[in-house]
Amino acid sequence: MDEIRLQLLKEVAGLHDIPEGAYNIRENGKSIGRQSTEEIEIVPMEDGSGLNIYVKPGTKKKSLHIPVIISQSGLSEVVYNNFHIGEDCDVTIIAGCGIHNGGSADSRHDGIHSFYIGENSRVKYVEKHYGMGDGNGERIMNPETNVEMAKNSYMEMETVQIKGVDSTIRKTHAKLAEGAKIVITERLMTHGKQTAESYFDVTLDGEDSGANLISRAVAKENSYQKFVSKIIGNTVCSGHSECDAIIMDHAKIEAIPELTANSTEAALIHEAAIGKIAGEQITKLMTLGLSEAEAEEKIVEGFLR
Amino acid sequence: MDEIRLQLLKEVAGLHDIPEGAYNIRENGKSIGRQSTEEIEIVPMEDGSGLNIYVKPGTKKKSLHIPVIISQSGLSEVVYNNFHIGEDCDVTIIAGCGIHNGGSADSRHDGIHSFYIGENSRVKYVEKHYGMGDGNGERIMNPETNVEMAKNSYMEMETVQIKGVDSTIRKTHAKLAEGAKIVITERLMTHGKQTAESYFDVTLDGEDSGANLISRAVAKENSYQKFVSKIIGNTVCSGHSECDAIIMDHAKIEAIPELTANSTEAALIHEAAIGKIAGEQITKLMTLGLSEAEAEEKIVEGFLR
Numbered sequence: 323m324d325e326i327r328l329q330l331l332k333e334v335a336g337l338h339d340i341p342e343g344a345y346n347i348r349e350n351g352k353s354i355g356r357q358s359t360e361e362i363e364i365v366p367m368e369d370g371s372g373l374n375i376y377v378k379p380g381t382k383k384k385s386l387h388i389p390v391i392i393s394q395s396g397l398s399e400v401v402y403n404n405f406h407i408g409e410d411c412d413v414t415i416i417a418g419c420g421i422h423n424g425g426s427a428d429s430r431h432d433g434i435h436s437f438y439i440g441e442n443s444r445v446k447y448v449e450k451h452y453g454m455g456d457g458n459g460e461r462i463m464n465p466e467t468n469v470e471m472a473k474n475s476y477m478e479m480e481t482v483q484i485k486g487v488d489s490t491i492r493k494t495h496a497k498l499a500e501g502a503k504i505v506i507t508e509r510l511m512t513h514g515k516q517t518a519e520s521y522f523d524v525t526l527d528g529e530d531s532g533a534n535l536i537s538r539a540v541a542k543e544n545s546y547q548k549f550v551s552k553i554i555g556n557t558v559c560s561g562h563s564e565c566d567a568i569i570m571d572h573a574k575i576e577a578i579p580e581l582t583a584n585s586t587e588a589a590l591i592h593e594a595a596i597g598k599i600a601g602e603q604i605t606k607l608m609t610l611g612l613s614e615a616e617a618e619e620k621i622v623e624g625f626l627r
Numbered sequence: 628m629d630e631i632r633l634q635l636l637k638e639v640a641g642l643h644d645i646p647e648g649a650y651n652i653r654e655n656g657k658s659i660g661r662q663s664t665e666e667i668e669i670v671p672m673e674d675g676s677g678l679n680i681y682v683k684p685g686t687k688k689k690s691l692h693i694p695v696i697i698s699q700s701g702l703s704e705v706v707y708n709n710f711h712i713g714e715d716c717d718v719t720i721i722a723g724c725g726i727h728n729g730g731s732a733d734s735r736h737d738g739i740h741s742f743y744i745g746e747n748s749r750v751k752y753v754e755k756h757y758g759m760g761d762g763n764g765e766r767i768m769n770p771e772t773n774v775e776m777a778k779n780s781y782m783e784m785e786t787v788q789i790k791g792v793d794s795t796i797r798k799t800h801a802k803l804a805e806g807a808k809i810v811i812t813e814r815l816m817t818h819g820k821q822t823a824e825s826y827f828d829v830t831l832d833g834e835d836s837g838a839n840l841i842s843r844a845v846a847k848e849n850s851y852q853k854f855v856s857k858i859i860g861n862t863v864c865s866g867h868s869e870c871d872a873i874i875m876d877h878a879k880i881e882a883i884p885e886l887t888a889n890s891t892e893a894a895l896i897h898e899a900a901i902g903k904i905a906g907e908q909i910t911k912l913m914t915l916g917l918s919e920a921e922a923e924e925k926i927v928e929g930f931l932r
Contacts, residue, residue, distance in 0.1 A: 555901075569891050578885040581901050583874050589902040596860075596886050597894040 326393050326454075330420030333452040335389040341416075345387040346373060348401070350394045362386050362413075372402035372434075379408030379440065387416045390433065395425025395459050400432040409440035409472075418450040421461040421486075430462040437468065439475040439502075447479045453486025460488040467494045471502035473528065479506045483518065484626070492520040498559075500528030508537045509626045512545035512573070523552040526559035526588065535563040540622050541573035552580040555588025565594040568625060570618070631698050631759075635725030638757040640694040646721075650692040651678060653706070655699045667691050667718070677707035677739075684713030684745065692721045695738065700730025700764050705737040714745035714777075723755040726766040726792075735767040742773065744780040744807075752784045758791025765793040772799045776807035778833065784811045788823065789931070797825040803864075805833030813842045814931045817850035817878070828857040831864035831893065840868040845927050846878035857885040860893025870899040873930060875923070 327349065331337040340355065344362035347355040351370075358364045361381040365374045375386065388403065407413065423429045439445055453461035469477060483490060496504050504524065512518050524533040533553055541547045553561035565577045581590040599621050607617035632654065636642040645660065649667035652660040656675075663669045666686040670679045680691065693708065712718065728734045744750055758766035774782060788795060801809050809829065817823050829838040838858055846852045858866035870882045886895040904926050912922035 567888075569888050569893070571891060573891070574887070574889050576885065576887045577897070578883065579897070579899070580881065580883040581899055582879070582881045583872075583901040584879050586874050586876060586878070586903045588874070590900070591902075592882070592884070592897070592899040594884070594886055594897040595895070596888040597896075598891045 326422045327391060329454070330391040330393070330422060330452065331389055334391070334418030334420040334450045335387050335416050337387065337389065341385070341387040343385045343387070348388070348390045350392055350397055351399050359384070367402065371400070373404070375403065375405045377405070377407045377411050377413055379410055381408065381411045381413055383412060385414040385416065389417070390419040390431055391421070392419070392429050392431055393422040395423050395429055395457055396427030398428070398430040400434065402434045403436070405435065405437045407437065407439045407443050407445055409442055411440065411443040411445070414446040414448070416448045418448070418452070419463055420452045421455070421463070423453070423455040423457045423459045423461050425457040426459050428460040428462055432464040432466070434466045435468070437470065437477070439469065439471045439477060441472045442474045444476045445478070447477065449481045451483040451487050451490065453488065461486060462489045463487050464491045469496040469504065471496065471498045471504065473499050474501040476502070477504045479504065481507070482509045484509070484511050487518070488516050490518045492518070494522045496524045496533070498524070498526050498528055498531035498533065501530050502528055503532045505534045506536065510537070510547065511540045511542070511622070511626060512547055513542040514545060516545040517547070518545070519548040521550045523554070524561065525554045525556065526561055527556050529558045532560045533562070537565040538626055539565070539567040539575065540570070540626060541567065541575050542570045544572050546574045548576045548578070550578045550580070552582070553590055554582045554584065555590050556584045558585070558587035559589070561588070561590040563592045567596045568622065569596055569598055631727045632696060634759070635696040635698070635727060635757065636694055639696070639723030639725040639755045640692050640721050642692065642694065646690070646692040648690045648692070653693070653695045655697055655702055656704050664689070672707065676705070678709070680708065680710045682710070682712045682716050682718055684715055686713065686716045686718055688717060690719040690721065694722070695724040695736055696726070697724070697734050697736055698727040700728050700734055700762055701732030703733070703735040705739065707739045708741070710740065710742045712742065712744045712748050712750055714747055716745065716748040716750070719751040719753070721753050723753070723757070724768050725757045725759070726768070727760040728758070728762045728764045728766050729760040730762040731764050733765040733767055737769040737771070739771045740773070742775065742782070744774065744776045744782060746777045747779045749781045750783070752782065754786045756788040756792050756795065758793065766791060767794045768792050769796045774801040774809065776801065776803045776809065778804050779806040781807070782809045784809065786812070787814045789814070789816050792823070793821050795823045797823070799827045801829045801838070803829070803831050803833055803836035803838065806835050807833055808837045810839045811841065815842070815852065816845045816847070816927070816931060817852055818847040819850060821850040822852070823850070824853040826855045828859070829866065830859045830861065831866055832861050834863045837865045838867070842870040843931055844870070844872040844880065845875070845931060846872065846880050847875045849877050851879045853881045855883045855885070857887070858895055859887045859889065860895050861889045863890070863892035864894070866893070866895045868897045872901045873927065874901055874903055
């Protein structure tokens, strides 16, 4: 593989080589490698617009890698991936998109991922976004994640956008049946003139369903971030959302969390805090020999870890 | 005074008699008593649509009562009151509206209050809303409060709607200059089919300005409440908002707090929690001899105190 491809794959999927288990690697709009396994079947849609992925009931401790990389400036694509997870599964899905844009045209990936999670199944879903390349063209990623969770299923969703994405609009919708739980952790850093908007809505439909949304954001330089979360409780359920943001330089941040209790039995909590790095924290690290910039860097790293 | 009038005045303004100091009592669209003082001048608008109130610079420890009562079914009015508070004042303003509706037509009061608070002045503003009467006509109150706060001024705003208001849309806007602080406490209870919506926006424009918004809400039976708060920090400033709500029976509650940091120096925090009364709290009071309903009543009272 060439160097750019290798770096992108490493950043978005932690891959140094062809992954174990099932995988599909999409590069510049085409699959450049695909492998189904006995338990995880990857079926490309006929028109090339995405994948249907079937995970057999009872599949345990298996992983699926589906990284997307774009190194061609000016490429714009919309990809639909549907994940049909059977009952009693326990799987890890590593998605992610890396864009290298060395040209002057915008490169854009819109990934629409729909999860149908069967009863008693556990899914860990990791999605990393990364951009590089010194062209003037923007690197744009708009992921949309739709999750339908059956009885007693569990999903852990971890999304990370650390660097190089000029513009992103993230949308996540989830609907939970009885006993289902979802934990979403989002980490976002923007710099330069980047903009990032993130919208969550989680509907707690089933008894004893629960959601925990954790967002950690750092906005540097002239960047802009908007965080909107919506938790709707329709029955005996619990929802918690927290949004902590560090604001630096001339950045702007908005946080709009929304709680809707349509039932007496819904217990919903939200917390949000936006502020700069505490002066004492910086001073402390500077007494240990770091420059102010290094101290800030360390604090931001720790905050986003 | 007749009995209904007396009860309404007691509920909304704590008045048993003609108040001391400056006052204006509005009943069924007309002033039935008015008194200016040396420091506080009440000037009715020519068209009868409200009052201009002038508080002289340096006025200390003085109060102003401006209750509104409506006992005539079907009366609908919009009233504009402007409060011009000079520099270095320390005054208490008791507003409030009581509606007795014994008929079948809706009675409605929309009070639009604008405050211009001078440098270094302190204002305590209390606004109570109360409804009674067994007619089918609704009791509707839509208060709008606009506050402009000059340098180093302080405002404490306390709004209470405990009973009998069928429909309310409350709007509060505040804009703070350097060193100004505002503390807003809202207590709201809805029952039956009542609806209450409350919107706050506070813009922290001046350095070291600060806002603290505290909302406590109880929604019973089939009532509906919506709470929307917006704190915008444009400079070195601090904003805090908290919304605690108890939901009972078949009620619905939405909370949408919004934080916008347009400056690195803005420190903004929000907390919200919606839930039912904890079972243990009720059990505890029941072991002390209260019935379940009495226990709930006590807890709600304590929560709204």
